[in-house]
Amino acid sequence: MLTVTDLRSVDTAAADLSRIIPRAEVDVASMVPTVAPIIEQVRDGGQQALLELSERFDGVRPPSLRVPAEALQQALDALDPAVRAALEESIRRARTVHAAQIPSGSTVELGEGAVVENRWVPVDRVGLYVPGGRAVYPSSVVMNVVPAQAAGVDSLVVATPPQKDHGGLPHPTVLAACALLGVDEVYAAGGAQAIAMLALGVREDDGEGWLCAPVQMITGPGNVYVAAAKRALQGVVGVDAEAGPSEIAVIADGTARADWVASDLISQSEHDPLAASVLITDSEDLVRDVQAEVERQVPGQLHEEQIRVALTGPQSGVLLVRDMDQAVEVSDLYATEHLEIQTRDAQALAARVRHAGAVFVGSHSPVPLGDYSAGSNHVLPTSGTARFSSGLSTVTFLKLQQVIRYEAAGLAGVSEGIQALATDERLPAHAVSIRLRAD
Structure with missing residues (x-):
């Protein structure tokens, strides 16, 4: 059962909720000394x-580090047609969305002979x-490659990781996705060594x-x-980010379907035993019904034991709030990777x-849609870092370069001021x- 924390009497703005809000504890810093010898070995x-290192950590020694071109083509040729069609549609939608993220440059004229591009x-x-x-x-593969290609990256x-079940090659569906996207430089290497x-x-x-x-x-x-x-x-x-365990928070009111909410919480928990599934609601009836649905839906799941560990862990639970105003406050403090909103006026x-x-708006926008074919990117900030960072996008692979073009007239307009500032800063x-x- 999901642990319920009652926040209805809590002043959200004043309280320190860091010890109350569910969160997986992952100490990346403590693992740096562990990976340092691996980096030096490489x-x-x-x-x-x-x-x-592949033989040690993955249980198999790849026949070669670089995956042969014929293995990529064979994987694509053998791909289930339904899976290929689904990947192609995901690629099409992702390309459309990520192409729209390309920022336009600008040329700013600050005066005669004074231009910054x-x-x-x-x-x-x-x-x-x-x-x-x-x-x-x-x-x-789709979520990483598409925005890089949209940005115009020349070399990808x-x-x-190599797979023991596939003779040391990576999984064939991963190889097929690379082939579909035109990526031919693929290496059978995983973990810190990769x-x-x-x-x-x-x-x-x-x-x-x-x-x-x-x-x-x-990335x-x-x-x-x-x-x-x-x-x-x-x-x-x-680097793009240090990804932690996957997270979902669902803001829901009494209009939400308990079976849908429960299934979304469960779907996130099958990623990892540390995955976080959090319900934020003002409805005690919904809490009761979601708990019942979890108990009904979890038995028989492929990853049943892992799901139960994730849902009952300290990183998951129910946050009972006074109203939707407090729900938004709590959600912003949590800053989840994925946020679903299943309420009366979800868009507002x-x-x-x-x-x-x-943010997944409305009951027909579940997180698994974003994992595959919404067109959005599923590489997203975790562990509260959404307070100050964004998910993977086309802009991730771009650098803003400023080009300064001043002529004599443009420089003359700021010459005296610059000299005064430089002298004041003791930089003669x-x-x-x-x-x-x-002169």
């Missing part, structure tokens, strides 16, 4: 180290990590040339070891939400640089 040992430039080479532990994630590489490979690069065995050239940015979700490796290597490369309520990775050489051009 740095020193290259390809052979990666193969040995804002120019968006794509990253040259990106490493995209696709997890492969408890489930198969071809959808994560996918790293995904992040190290992407960041540091791996030479050919003879030391001549790159087997996998270093990337400038790494994609993964376990705590992947997150720790990203943290350890941030600065060597750019959604407009008031400030902090959530993605700066003032001289400007004065020489003014």
